[in-house]
Amino acid sequence: MTTILVIDDDRQLRRYLRTVLAGHGHRVVEAATVAAGIEEIGRCSPDLVLLDLGLPDGDGLLVLTAIGPGKPRVPVIVLSARGQEGDKVIALDSGADDYLTKPFGAGELMARIRAVVRRGAAALPDVITVGPIQIDQPRHEVTVDTKLVHLTPIEFKLLLELARHPGRVLTHRQLLHEVWGPNAIDQSHYLRVHVAALRRKIEHDPAQPQWLVTEAGVGYRLRDAAPTPLTQGASS
Amino acid sequence: MTQRDDSAGPVRDGRPPPQAGEPLPAADADAGPPRRAERATARSYAWALASVAAVTAIGIATFDYVTLTEIPMLYLIAIMLASLLGRGPSLVAASLAVAAFDFCFVPPRFTFAIAEVRYLLTFAVMFACGLVISTLVVRLRREQRDAVTREQRTGRLQAFTRDVASATGIADVATVLAHHLEDTLDVAAAVLVPDPADRLVAASGLAPLAAPELAVAQWAFDHREVAGHGTDTMAGARALCVPLVAGEAAVGVLVIQRRSRAPARLGADPRQLLDALARQAALAIARVQYAGQAREAELRARTEELRSSLLSAVSHDLRTPLAVITGAATSLVEHGERLTPAARGDLLWSIVEDARRLERVLSNLLQLTRVETGLQPTKEWVPAEEIIGAALTRTEEARRGRAVETDVPCDLLLQIDPVLFEQVLINLLENAIKHAAPPFALRAQRRGTDVEIEVADRGPGLPPGETRRLFEKFVRASTAPGAGLGLAVVRAIVQAHGGTVVAEPRQGGGAVFRIALPTPMVAATSQLAAIAGASP
Numbered sequence: 181m182t183t184i185l186v187i188d189d190d191r192q193l194r195r196y197l198r199t200v201l202a203g204h205g206h207r208v209v210e211a212a213t214v215a216a217g218i219e220e221i222g223r224c225s226p227d228l229v230l231l232d233l234g235l236p237d238g239d240g241l242l243v244l245t246a247i248g249p250g251k252p253r254v255p256v257i258v259l260s261a262r263g264q265e266g267d268k269v270i271a272l273d274s275g276a277d278d279y280l281t282k283p284f285g286a287g288e289l290m291a292r293i294r295a296v297v298r299r300g301a302a303a304l305p306d307v308i309t310v311g312p313i314q315i316d317q318p319r320h321e322v323t324v325d326t327k328l329v330h331l332t333p334i335e336f337k338l339l340l341e342l343a344r345h346p347g348r349v350l351t352h353r354q355l356l357h358e359v360w361g362p363n364a365i366d367q368s369h370y371l372r373v374h375v376a377a378l379r380r381k382i383e384h385d386p387a388q389p390q391w392l393v394t395e396a397g398v399g400y401r402l403r404d405a406a407p408t409p410l411t412q413g414a415s416s
Numbered sequence: 417m418t419q420r421d422d423s424a425g426p427v428r429d430g431r432p433p434p435q436a437g438e439p440l441p442a443a444d445a446d447a448g449p450p451r452r453a454e455r456a457t458a459r460s461y462a463w464a465l466a467s468v469a470a471v472t473a474i475g476i477a478t479f480d481y482v483t484l485t486e487i488p489m490l491y492l493i494a495i496m497l498a499s500l501l502g503r504g505p506s507l508v509a510a511s512l513a514v515a516a517f518d519f520c521f522v523p524p525r526f527t528f529a530i531a532e533v534r535y536l537l538t539f540a541v542m543f544a545c546g547l548v549i550s551t552l553v554v555r556l557r558r559e560q561r562d563a564v565t566r567e568q569r570t571g572r573l574q575a576f577t578r579d580v581a582s583a584t585g586i587a588d589v590a591t592v593l594a595h596h597l598e599d600t601l602d603v604a605a606a607v608l609v610p611d612p613a614d615r616l617v618a619a620s621g622l623a624p625l626a627a628p629e630l631a632v633a634q635w636a637f638d639h640r641e642v643a644g645h646g647t648d649t650m651a652g653a654r655a656l657c658v659p660l661v662a663g664e665a666a667v668g669v670l671v672i673q674r675r676s677r678a679p680a681r682l683g684a685d686p687r688q689l690l691d692a693l694a695r696q697a698a699l700a701i702a703r704v705q706y707a708g709q710a711r712e713a714e715l716r717a718r719t720e721e722l723r724s725s726l727l728s729a730v731s732h733d734l735r736t737p738l739a740v741i742t743g744a745a746t747s748l749v750e751h752g753e754r755l756t757p758a759a760r761g762d763l764l765w766s767i768v769e770d771a772r773r774l775e776r777v778l779s780n781l782l783q784l785t786r787v788e789t790g791l792q793p794t795k796e797w798v799p800a801e802e803i804i805g806a807a808l809t810r811t812e813e814a815r816r817g818r819a820v821e822t823d824v825p826c827d828l829l830l831q832i833d834p835v836l837f838e839q840v841l842i843n844l845l846e847n848a849i850k851h852a853a854p855p856f857a858l859r860a861q862r863r864g865t866d867v868e869i870e871v872a873d874r875g876p877g878l879p880p881g882e883t884r885r886l887f888e889k890f891v892r893a894s895t896a897p898g899a900g901l902g903l904a905v906v907r908a909i910v911q912a913h914g915g916t917v918v919a920e921p922r923q924g925g926g927a928v929f930r931i932a933l934p935t936p937m938v939a940a941t942s943q944l945a946a947i948a949g950a951s952p
Binding site: 283368369372373376379386387393394395 | 804835
């Protein structure tokens with residue numbers, strides 16, 4: 181059983197999250213303020229924190245600061261509104277693991293939780309499989325639909341970094357830091373051009389990517405499963 | 417031989433006198449250290465002496481072949497040459513010439529005594545001729561030099577006026593002014609403008625000023641008078657402060673300091689140029705300020721208009737989906753068990769769909785308010801493929817599997833705010849999905865200095881004569897539910913990027929929404945080359 185701490189000042193949102201998460205067999209602990217949230221983290225040591233950024237007694241970022249950079253630490257998913265891309269990037273760069281844009285559906289919520297909780301649960305296998313893409317780490321080989329594709333060293337590093345966090349968003353800064361090093365963190369255009377080149381090799385249609393998707397203004401995400409859109413089914 | 421000797425020499429007439437009460441500028445007062453000027457003058461006196469000596473030598477050598485009347489002519493040539501060096505040397509040359517003529521040629525030779533009185537007349541005429549010639553030559557040269565200076569000054573003023581005309585902000589004007597002054601007068605220049613609290617802050621250059629200089633600048637600004645180095649007021653300061661006055665009000669202060677020990681390159685009267693530049697800069701700053709005020713007023717009016725239309729939108733477009741959600745949810749709560757599974761499913765779906773509609777209206781209203789109240793796009797170079805891919809990913813659910821045909825060159829770059837521009841493409845796609853039929857197409861291509869992006873559909877096409885109105889707020893093209901905000905957001909964001917958007921009928925039926933974004937070719941290719949060539 182996973183313990184999930186919800187830090188949000190809105191009672192209705194907490195109620196919704198409690199219902200959905202409990203329905204999926206998780207234990208839910210709630211807090212409405214930064215102070216209470218930090219206290220609960222120490223008390224019930226949750227497996228995951230869902231964190232709203234706008235809390236009555238301060239910025240949700242304070243919770244991230246309080247958790248500190250120590251590893252391993254509790255994974256955090258930030259809840260925020262559309263249009264606050266800057267805040268999301270700051271939260272992600274300060275240690276949050278992913279974000280959800282309000283309003284979000286239950287399916288999206290569960291998918292994010294799965295991707296984040298899986299983090300660190302098991303060591304990465306030598307061969308990582310994402311949809312049709314297979315990354316053979318020791319042999320530095322990538323196949324798409326069992327066909328070998330040739331990647332440059334940078335493209336390989338980029339793909340590997342994304343694949344090591346399947347389903348999770350990585351910010352421009354994080355990717356630049358991991359692939360190019362600490363001096364390149366402001367060079368988003370390098371990243372964009374190399375992502376475009378990588379897409380041309382691993383996507384069927386690089387203009388309609390299915391796996392390496394862009395989160396505009398934030399970063400990139402390698403999906404861990406094909407999206408299953410909510411459809412009306414018989415009644416549509 | 418230099419041109420400096422006249423202005424720095426002992427005789428310094430003919431310069432336009434400094435305007436009453438205005439001191440010499442720092443640049444001029446310090447220009448040309450005296451020792452250098454004296455040396456140059458001494459050299460020109462030496463030249464005067466040498467030319468007389470040369471003529472004397474020629475005269476002695478050719479004495480047997482010429483008569484006594486031709487020799488004064490030769491001396492006149494020497495005086496003329498000396499007059500090219502300035503007034504002083506020409507006077508010296510004239511005197512020396514008379515003396516040398518008397519001593520070497522007038523009988524009895526090699527004494528200063530003269531045999532006949534008529535030679536006195538020859539001397540007088542010779543000296544007078546020398547005087548007239550030298551006066552004329554000196555005046556001619558001065559006029560020529562003044563003309564050149566005037567021309568240079570006019571040229572510099574023109575260059576400044578041209579550069580400052582394209583300035584769009586006070587900082588631009590200040591930078592242009594500082595650059596021009598640094599180039600022409602070899603001084604370090606800074607422009608200070610008042611901040612909202614009326615304290616002077618640097619708009620460009622020379623930052624940060626020391627407290628004494630700041631005090632001088634403040635005084636110059638408050639009194640609208642020149643102050644500082646070389647003036648009557650606070651002459652001890654290291655900087656000269658010239659207020660920038662437009663009409664009645666001071667709009668800023670120009671602060672200049674000498675930068676190096678080198679003399680000013682603009683020999684003649686830099687003060688006039690300085691004043692002219694200051695006047696032009698003041699006008700330019702005033703123009704920019706007026707433009708800013710006009711923009712602010714327009715923004716206020718637009719915000720006001722937006723607020724009133726927002727109220728009407730909230731009352732209608734937000735309440736309708738809310739009514740659906742409330743109705744569906746309450747019937748599920750109250751009569752849930754009496755409904756058939758299919759009816760329950762329908763009600764649940766209308767809640768989902770109207771909640772999404774509510775979210776769309778809200779986010780469009782938010783974006784529109786942001787952009788229309790002056791949010792500036794944070795532009796970055798983004799591959800067209802990436803932004804189009806992002807928009808297609810975000811509309812996956814709304815498209816429900818309906819395909820969009822894409823045609824995007826893989827090396828096409830756009831200079832856009834990725835977050836805002838993604839919204840543009842999402843809105844155009846949602847518009848097509850809502851009002852029209854597939855196949856949908858999304859194309860991007862370069863056309864001249866623009867990049868064109870098209871979203872095309874095979875729907876019922878556009879209402880005739882209404883294509884312009886489509887982009888206005890709260891205008892709905894059909895009876896399909898919506899607030900009529902999507903295309904208004906599209907237009908607002910595209911315009912904030914300096915682009916245009918039009919709607920046209922598509923060949924073979926349907927509609928095309930075409931965005932043209934100005935994207936400099938040179939910039940785009942060099943950007944790409946830089947990335948390809950300089951990967952870290």
